[in-house]
Amino acid sequence: MLGWKVNRRGACAAVLALMVLPHAVHAESHLLPIRIGLPHKTLALDYFLINDWRLYLEARLNHPVEAVVHGRFNNSTTELLHSKLDFAWVTDHPDRQLGDQVRLVAMPLYGGQPYTSSYVIVSAHDKQTASLQNLKGAVFAFADRQPNGSYLDVRYQLLSAGEVPDRFFTKVFFTHSHKDVIKAVAMGLAHAGAVDSVVWDIMLEQQPHLTALTRIIARSAEYGAPAFLANRQVSQADFASVQQVLLNMHQDAQGRELLKRMRVDAFVAGDERYYQRQQLMRRALGEE
Numbered sequence: 001m002l003g004w005k006v007n008r009r010g011a012c013a014a015v016l017a018l019m020v021l022p023h024a025v026h027a028e029s030h031l032l033p034i035r036i037g038l039p040h041k042t043l044a045l046d047y048f049l050i051n052d053w054r055l056y057l058e059a060r061l062n063h064p065v066e067a068v069v070h071g072r073f074n075n076s077t078t079e080l081l082h083s084k085l086d087f088a089w090v091t092d093h094p095d096r097q098l099g100d101q102v103r104l105v106a107m108p109l110y111g112g113q114p115y116t117s118s119y120v121i122v123s124a125h126d127k128q129t130a131s132l133q134n135l136k137g138a139v140f141a142f143a144d145r146q147p148n149g150s151y152l153d154v155r156y157q158l159l160s161a162g163e164v165p166d167r168f169f170t171k172v173f174f175t176h177s178h179k180d181v182i183k184a185v186a187m188g189l190a191h192a193g194a195v196d197s198v199v200w201d202i203m204l205e206q207q208p209h210l211t212a213l214t215r216i217i218a219r220s221a222e223y224g225a226p227a228f229l230a231n232r233q234v235s236q237a238d239f240a241s242v243q244q245v246l247l248n249m250h251q252d253a254q255g256r257e258l259l260k261r262m263r264v265d266a267f268v269a270g271d272e273r274y275y276q277r278q279q280l281m282r283r284a285l286g287e288e
Contacts, residue, residue, distance in 0.1 A: 033064035037088035104270030115222035118150030141193035150194035186213035
């Protein structure tokens with residue numbers, strides 16, 4: 001029986017008993033569950049999907065797995081750094097504070113590529129705004145202040161255009177989710193906002209009445225997709241077992257169904273070169 005634990009920050013954790021399959025990949029034989037951190041964005045807080053994926057991993061690893069779901073973007077990264085998590089699927093890699101404390105396990109493919117991007121959106125009633133540069137003095141919504149993804153990209157675009165990012169907008173506020181950025185723009189709480197392309201595509205399918213209230217005026221260049229990381233303290237056996245399960249998900253029916261629900265084509269082995277654009281933007285903005 002599944003039990004959810006919710007703390008005051010809205011973080012949720014799920015732990016279930018061990019499931020054993022005769023041909024499972026064997027994780028290292030220790031008693032503690034493998035703890036995997038998931039930030040709020042990656043699976044859109046779909047707890048049924050999260051639990052089904054956790055069960056899938058348990059069965060193939062032949063070892064208990066605990067899914068730790070955080071409402072704030074950087075909690076998984078912080079706990080990974082402090083060895084409170086074994087693995088985490090993060091939205092803010094590469095992060096300088098992690099240094100050599102993590103190893104890149106895998107990357108998701110979206111549309112066949114290990115990249116994601118962000119969109120700048122305005123109200124559908126706004127027929128005049130044609131570019132980010134037209135938004136000088138506007139009220140702008142971001143999901144989070146993390147130096148990654150759309151927040152990083154918008155500020156980098158402004159810097160590249162000769163603007164001072166911190167002075168360009170009259171007001172900036174943070175909604176703590178990309179879905180709420182769309183809502184803020186749709187409801188007129190912000191003139192414009194930046195939203196992750198993967199989240200936008202999911203919302204376009206699931207809540208088209210909401211996305212129809214906004215329109216995309218700019219698409220960023222691509223940058224490395226959310227990374228699946230391992231804590232450096234994780235044994236090589238556990239690292240290899242988890243990586244093998246992820247890379248093989250697209251090869252069985254249950255794995256393919258889960259990937260479809262995740263809006264992921266497949267997982268591939270991680271390559272730090274795909275995160276060079278994030279590094280370039282951070283360096284230009286003095287955030288490394």
